[in-house]
Amino acid sequence: MSLxxxxxxxxxxxxxxxxxxxxxxxxSVVILIGVGCAIGVGEPLATLPLAIGALFVQMxxxxxxxxxxxxxxxxxxxxxxxATLVGGLVSNDFATHFVIAIxxxxVCAYASAAGPRASLTGVLCLVCFSIFSGTPIELLDSFTNAELLLLGGLLQTLVTISPWPLRRANGIRSDFAIFFRGLAHACSTSNLEIISSSHATRLQLAIDDLAVYENDSKGELWFKRLADNGREVRFGLLGLAATRDEISNPTSRKIMDDLIYSVGDVFQSIALTLVWHWRHQRLLAARERLLIIEGKARARAQEIDPSLIDAVIVPLLALAETAAGPWPLGRASGIHFFDSRRKPLGPMLRAHWRRNDVFFLHAVRxxxxxxxxxxxAQLLDLxxxxxMPMTVAWISKPDxxxxxxxxxxxxxxxLLGVFLIGLAFSIFVPNDLGLALIIGFGGFVVLxxxxxNYALAVTGITIFALTLFELIGDPVNETIGMRIVSTVTAGVIVFIVALLIPNRSGxxxxxxxxxxxNDLDNYSDKILRSIDDRNGELxxxxxxxxxxxDLAAAAITAATYEVGHHSMRPADATYLFNILNSATAWCVAAExxxxxxxxxxxxxxxxxEVAELRARLLSIHNNEAHLDRGHSSKVDHPFHQLIRNAHLILNKDI
Known part of the structure; x- marks a missing residue:
């Protein structure tokens, strides 16, 4: 039941x-306009490739x-x-369809070896091939469908990049906004969210995009200030959160909670300001509220360490000033129109061309x-x-x-999308304009x-697809049951094949x-011995x-959703990881x-005891005889208590 x-x-x-x-x-407005234009000129069949092209390219x-x-x-x-052209050309001959599908x-699956974006492109291409090779409605000819899908994609691309000449770096600002929104959400939930490794990943993605600037240009330096202060405030927040549970005084604990919540409010305001600069007034108001709470926290210096407050407040105020002040963007920003960075695909694809490689096996599966x-689908004459094959393309993953x-x-x-569409169509029968609006809404939910949340995105794509086919003459209510059965059947097929050729990343x-x-031992050893960072070793x-x-978090997440036997129960691995994460945060606070x-x-x-903990984990991994924990005297120290708790988890798991 736990799985x-x-x-x-x-x-x-x-x-x-x-x-x-x-x-x-x-x-979604672009999708709506494309669908509306096709309806307006009396070509409802053109809505299918136009809408798919506009949605998929934006995805x-x-x-x-x-x-x-x-x-x-x-x-x-x-x-x-x-892919649309080929799918249409083979749609009337099953033998050719089967051979070409191989x-x-x-190729669409093996594209995953070139990275996440290539993986998504491969999936979307295979979905297009599936749709136009198996649609029961008499569509436009194959070349026209391909041209219209290309047109929908080009229109969406042009609208997306239309702010490019202004050189306002919308995409990079959005990357940083995602990072700050994540921190804001963490501050309003729990310490576990605050010390999550996902924040570092989001920040690194934003930093990686800064190569489109000239060296030391105004725009680059502005974004680097965001990155540097963002890294500092995340580091400080990690330390501040680690000490929250050690505060016993209820009043001081309430002030600490209010402080972290106010920090989150500033993060949220920074994220909004980076998207819409006119929202900077909210940021200034959030900053003033934070300063009030900061004063109360500093008055509790005996329980809330001022150095930990400084580690958060100083870089956070610098971030607020950077985001709310004038942006050195536009023509003087030093933004290149073209990014010369290109990773050659050949070496990446050749590196994974091995029978036991994860991406090669994914392509086979x-x-x-x-x-x-x-x-x-052909045998059952669906x-x-x-x-069914389209669903297979959507749900297959490398692990x-x-x-x-x-x-x-x-x-x-x-199921949710089918229920919502069935409910809507049972209440009222929309005209073409109503169908176009529902199609646009479905695309909006997807994006x-x-x-x-992939499940909600699927709800959107189901609404989008069913309404689109309703518009071109394929009644929704007559096909709902078949679509549900085909979805479940596709899931069973993919799951069986995944078990036959497994890749257990957990x-x-x-x-x-x-x-x-082991790495915690190296870091904590220097912390406990009060070694400074003069040589950069710390x-x-x-x-x-x-x-x-980060690697441990990914492995535990994978193990959590994998069926089969695990040497360590995923739930216990999660508890242990959280304890080690707390120990890491304590070390950061101590530093x-x-x-x-x-x-x-x-x-x-x-x-x-740290060395013993590592040895016990290795013995579990190697299926060796369980190493009993030796007797030890208790040390009155918070870090030691965390290590003892970690040993208790292993005692429970064995």
């Missing part, structure tokens, strides 16, 4: 930092510099148009699943034979955990939740946790620890406050 519960929680979890409304609203928008967005979206338009499915779905989550999310989202949980403990150890923490020195005997005791 089912975890999958259920993962299905409904929403990553709020990824939710933005501006781009989805603009893109492939990578964000960041406009040059990269234009390149990715234009190439995506071309590849999807070609290389197309394999998807190809096999796709062919089974195509054959089964009127909408595209739905078992990702595939499991996609299957459940796809089924849940499809809002695409990276924050199988090394104990190993990555042991490496995290910073290096901290960086290694935080990187290993900031310079209050960590202990006597030699206590230090040696803690070091022995």
């Amino acid at each position: 089912i519960n975890e999958i259920g929680r993962g299905t409904i979890a929403v990553e709020k930092a990824q939710i933005a409304l501006t781009n989805p609203l603009r893109s 492939d928008d990578p964000g960041g510099p406009f040059s990269r967005r234009a390149t990715v979206m234009l190439w995506a338009s071309v590849w999807m148009a070609l 290389p197309i499915a394999f 998807l190809t096999l699943s796709f062919l089974v779905a195509v054959s089964l 009127p909408h034979s595209y739905w 078992l955990s990702g595939t499991t989550m996609r299957i459940v999310s796809r089924i849940f989202g499809t 809002v939740f695409l990276f924050s 199988s090394k949980v104990e190993l990555v946790l042991s490496e995290m403990v 910073s290096s150890d901290r960086k290694n620890l935080l990187h290993q923490r 900031i406050a310079h209050t960590s020195a202990i006597d030699i005997a206590a230090h040696n005791q803690i070091s022995r």
